[in-house]
Amino acid sequence: MLLLAAGPAAPATSVAADPADAPWSWPASPAPAVLRGFDPPPEPWLSGHRGVDLAVPAGTAVLSPADGRISFSGWVVDRRVITINHGDGLRSSLLAVASDLQAGDTVSAGDSVGTVAEGGHCPTACLHWGVRRGETYINPLQFVMDLRPSVLLAVPDG
Numbered sequence: 001m002l003l004l005a006a007g008p009a010a011p012a013t014s015v016a017a018d019p020a021d022a023p024w025s026w027p028a029s030p031a032p033a034v035l036r037g038f039d040p041p042p043e044p045w046l047s048g049h050r051g052v053d054l055a056v057p058a059g060t061a062v063l064s065p066a067d068g069r070i071s072f073s074g075w076v077v078d079r080r081v082i083t084i085n086h087g088d089g090l091r092s093s094l095l096a097v098a099s100d101l102q103a104g105d106t107v108s109a110g111d112s113v114g115t116v117a118e119g120g121h122c123p124t125a126c127l128h129w130g131v132r133r134g135e136t137y138i139n140p141l142q143f144v145m146d147l148r149p150s151v152l153l154a155v156p157d158g
Contacts, residue, residue: 024066024143025109027094027129028056028116031144035126038139050137051093051130058125060116062097064107065129065143066090073101080117092140093130096120 026032032054041048056062064084071091072083081095084107099114107113116127131140141147 023109025063026054026144027063027065027092028054028060028127029063032056032127034141035122038137038141040137044135051128052140053122054127054129056116056125056127058116058118060127061112062094062099062114062116062127064109064111064113065092065140066109068092068107070101070103070105070107070113072103073099073105079119079121080114082113084113089134091132093128093132095128097127 034052035055036049036053038052039049041050062082066084066086068084068086070082071085072081074081076095079096080098081093082097082099082101084092084094086092094113096117096119097114098117101107101113116125118125120126120128122128129140131138131143139147
């Protein structure tokens with residue numbers, strides 16, 4: 001019997017993820033490289049990385065990853081943040097993003113919500129993308145990539 005490894009599917013530009021009905025897309029185009037992945041803390045009050053850092057240069061347009069309504073646009077400590085409520089308890093937070101949008105503005109997937117600003121938390125300019133379901137941070141990449149593990153499949157001798 002021969003065993004073949006079936007790797008995960010190639011990253012998609014959008015993958016429907018429960019409970020969102022509409023597909024999501026990357027918050028920048030083309031799909032950026034991931035500089036730092038999702039690394040949630042073991043307890044909500046501990047330090048961790050509650051999103052992903054994407055290689056997106058300063059001045060690049062930041063896109064809404066899904067339809068929604070702006071729930072926050074402003075400063076958090078020393079960074080510009082924009083938060084989009086996508087419904088079904090899902091919210092995206094994007095930083096550092098300069099934006100003229102205000103709370104209550106509606107956006108469609110792919111709409112520009114601002115530009116990557118200087119002064120993010122990466123050593124070089126980047127876009128931090130976090131997603132919460134309720135108050136729990138979840139991996140945003142699950143909405144734009146197939147993150148299922150590889151599976152070994154048995155192939156009959158032939």
